[in-house]
Amino acid sequence: MVIDCGTGGHALARKLISCDDKGRRGNILISHTHWDHIQGIPFFDPLFACGNEWDIYGPRGLRESLHEALAGQMQYMYFPVSLDQCGANIRYHDLVEGSFAIGDIRVSARYSNHPVLTLGYRLQVDGATLVYACDHEPHSRMLSLGDGKITGEDLRHAEFMEGADLLIHDAQYTAEEYPEKIGWGHSPVEYVLKLAAHARVKRVALTHHDPRRDDDAIERLVASIRQTSSVDVFAAFEGHVAELKMRPERGALPSSGEVADMPAEGKLAEPVVLLGIAQTRTSAAVCEALQAESICARSLGSMDAVRISIAKNGPALAILEHNPPRIDGIELCRAIRRQAPEHQLPVLIVADREDQDAGAMAGVSDWLIEPFTAAYARTKIRTWLLRTARKSIKSATHAEEERPSHPLRVVHAALCLGGHGIKNLPRVSQRAADGNDPVISSEKAALLWMYGRQIAAFDTPTFSNKVGEIIAQASKAQTSSRYR
Ligand SMILES: [Zn+2]
Numbered sequence: 040m041v042i043d044c045g046t047g048g049h050a051l052a053r054k055l056i057s058c059d060d061k062g063r064r065g066n067i068l069i070s071h072t073h074w075d076h077i078q079g080i081p082f083f084d085p086l087f088a089c090g091n092e093w094d095i096y097g098p099r100g101l102r103e104s105l106h107e108a109l110a111g112q113m114q115y116m117y118f119p120v121s122l123d124q125c126g127a128n129i130r131y132h133d134l135v136e137g138s139f140a141i142g143d144i145r146v147s148a149r150y151s152n153h154p155v156l157t158l159g160y161r162l163q164v165d166g167a168t169l170v171y172a173c174d175h176e177p178h179s180r181m182l183s184l185g186d187g188k189i190t191g192e193d194l195r196h197a198e199f200m201e202g203a204d205l206l207i208h209d210a211q212y213t214a215e216e217y218p219e220k221i222g223w224g225h226s227p228v229e230y231v232l233k234l235a236a237h238a239r240v241k242r243v244a245l246t247h248h249d250p251r252r253d254d255d256a257i258e259r260l261v262a263s264i265r266q267t268s269s270v271d272v273f274a275a276f277e278g279h280v281a282e283l284k285m286r287p288e289r290g291a292l293p294s295s296g297e298v299a300d301m302p303a304e305g306k307l308a309e310p311v312v313l314l315g316i317a318q319t320r321t322s323a324a325v326c327e328a329l330q331a332e333s334i335c336a337r338s339l340g341s342m343d344a345v346r347i348s349i350a351k352n353g354p355a356l357a358i359l360e361h362n363p364p365r366i367d368g369i370e371l372c373r374a375i376r377r378q379a380p381e382h383q384l385p386v387l388i389v390a391d392r393e394d395q396d397a398g399a400m401a402g403v404s405d406w407l408i409e410p411f412t413a414a415y416a417r418t419k420i421r422t423w424l425l426r427t428a429r430k431s432i433k434s435a436t437h438a439e440e441e442r443p444s445h446p447l448r449v450v451h452a453a454l455c456l457g458g459h460g461i462k463n464l465p466r467v468s469q470r471a472a473d474g475n476d477p478v479i480s481s482e483k484a485a486l487l488w489m490y491g492r493q494i495a496a497f498d499t500p501t502f503s504n505k506v507g508e509i510i511a512q513a514s515k516a517q518t519s520s521r522y523r
Pocket residue numbers: 071073153174224
């Protein structure tokens with residue numbers, strides 16, 4: 040779904056869309072590219088008017104860029120006009136988690152729990168905060184059924200909505216209906232209210248209503264919630280306008296130092312995933328998901344091997360089975376943390392039930408609860424790989440900002456991958472042979488970032504688009520050399 044500016048209040052809407060004699064300028068934030076969230080785009084008149092300018096933001100899909108995913112639904116067999124025939128000037132922004140600015144609005148993006156990469160958005164401006172979290176499913180199955188504490192990724196989700204003036208949240212099911220819908224990517228309303236109360240949200244708009252629930256049924260549901268919940272809640276409907284109280288004196292824009300507007304695919308070029316799975320069926324399911332993503336997997340091996348692998352290959356993720364006494368993923372995770380305490384390797388535990396407390400003590404990052412679909416496993420894997428990639432870019436950013444100003448000389452040849460180059464270069468920054476200009480690290484992410492810095496300011500759309508072009512060219516070069 041496109042964030043409907045009307046839902047967020049007139050003042051916020053005016054900040055996202057403006058109009059002058061040259062045309063209309065606007066920004067559209069898309070949570071993900073499932074059809075129910077993008078099918079309005081081909082019928083959105085302002086995209087067809089010459090002179091209009093639009094920026095469309097959304098997460099990169101499993102394989103396609105945002106532009107490709109949107110264009111796909113407008114291929115000639117589905118629609119008479121292609122996306123590129125739209126009259127307006129449209130810029131596309133492939134997002135990962137992080138923060139960026141649209142005018143004086145601070146936008147933070149965070150991955151939701153859904154069977155395709157999906158972002159929730161937190162918009163802050165003039166002291167008002169709007170959070171949009173659709174589509175999203177509880178991470179913890181116990182919590183979704185009304186038991187257990189808010190921990191782990193659910194706690195992170197609650198923190199993302201902390202203190203919001205308005206939370207627009209997926210609430211497709213009730214707790215009673217949910218057990219039949221596990222893995223479909225949507226929330227029971229009781230879970231939403233529990234997290235909203237924990238996060239001290241001021242108002243909640245329930246949305247993504249189940250298509251089988253008619254208006255009367257939705258009204259009955261809201262009425263029953265109001266009898267038992269202290270949260271101010273209403274059901275969103277088309278055309279509804281919610282006014283947010285702006286407090287301009289608190290409106291200073293926080294600095295935007297985190298990575299969000301960045302083509303994701305280039306950061307996933309060759310991630311290594313460590314696997315510790317004993318069960319053949321589980322291993323096959325996880326390996327299938329990894330293969331579908333063209334991701335290289337290595338067996339975990341001994342702890343010594345893990346330590347060496349972490350130092351040598353910088354794995355991006357470990358996936359461990361927890362099925363004691365056959366294999367104790369939580370203990371393995373604890374051992375990994377002991378071996379490499381400074382390496383923030385994400386650890387995803389595969390199990391048929393969660394143990395959030397023991398997992399949190401051992402440093403488990405997330406759980407993949409069986410049974411799971413291939414789409415669900417792929418999205419979990421992607422989410423954590425993108426988070427790792429984002430971290431490496433962010434640390435490269437900070438390292439560069441702390442470095443005394445010195446002209447950069449980028450090894451351009453390394454960008455023309457051709458199936459070699461970057462991998463064989465040294466891993467750390469070195470002095471060039473002439474001892475003057477620093478030669479940049481071979482680490483692909485850092486290299487791309489630094490190259491991007493030569494093109495445009497870091498947090499601008501130009502930066503994102505240009506780096507995207509470079510990655511596309513490099514990938515093409517790599518592919519053509521492989522098949523030569
Ligand atoms: Zn969806």
